Amino acid sequence: MVSICCSCVLSVDLVFHEKKKLLLRACGEFFLSEPQESQCLEQTYTDDLTGWSTETAADQTARVEAQATTHRLGQQLAEEQAARLKAESMAQAAQKESDDEIRKLREHLERAHRENEEFRKQAESGKCVIL
Numbered sequence: 001m002v003s004i005c006c007s008c009v010l011s012v013d014l015v016f017h018e019k020k021k022l023l024l025r026a027c028g029e030f031f032l033s034e035p036q037e038s039q040c041l042e043q044t045y046t047d048d049l050t051g052w053s054t055e056t057a058a059d060q061t062a063r064v065e066a067q068a069t070t071h072r073l074g075q076q077l078a079e080e081q082a083a084r085l086k087a088e089s090m091a092q093a094a095q096k097e098s099d100d101e102i103r104k105l106r107e108h109l110e111r112a113h114r115e116n117e118e119f120r121k122q123a124e125s126g127k128c129v130i131l
Helices: 006-026 034-049 057-125
Strands: none
Touching: none
């Protein structure tokens, strides 16, 4: 003897009635007579069993796998794009630092050339170069 709790029976009963409503809506009728309702439910049930749906279990598996692969590839693409943007940002920051350093070195070199030129002129004029 199998014992079933009341909540299980109620939940199965609710699921059945909800599915029944959906099936009736699929038939396009909301208010059917009892024989029409029964015929609609039987036809829908028969159609489900005979493969009325053109999607087979293999097709469903392939579709689910394709969706999972698409989702995984989308995530991978997003991660790679984020990594590329981060690398580009880091490269731009490094380029800016390099440009700043080059500018400072050029300024320092120009200053050294000017000072050298001034010292050379002072040496040629005979003035004391040592302070």
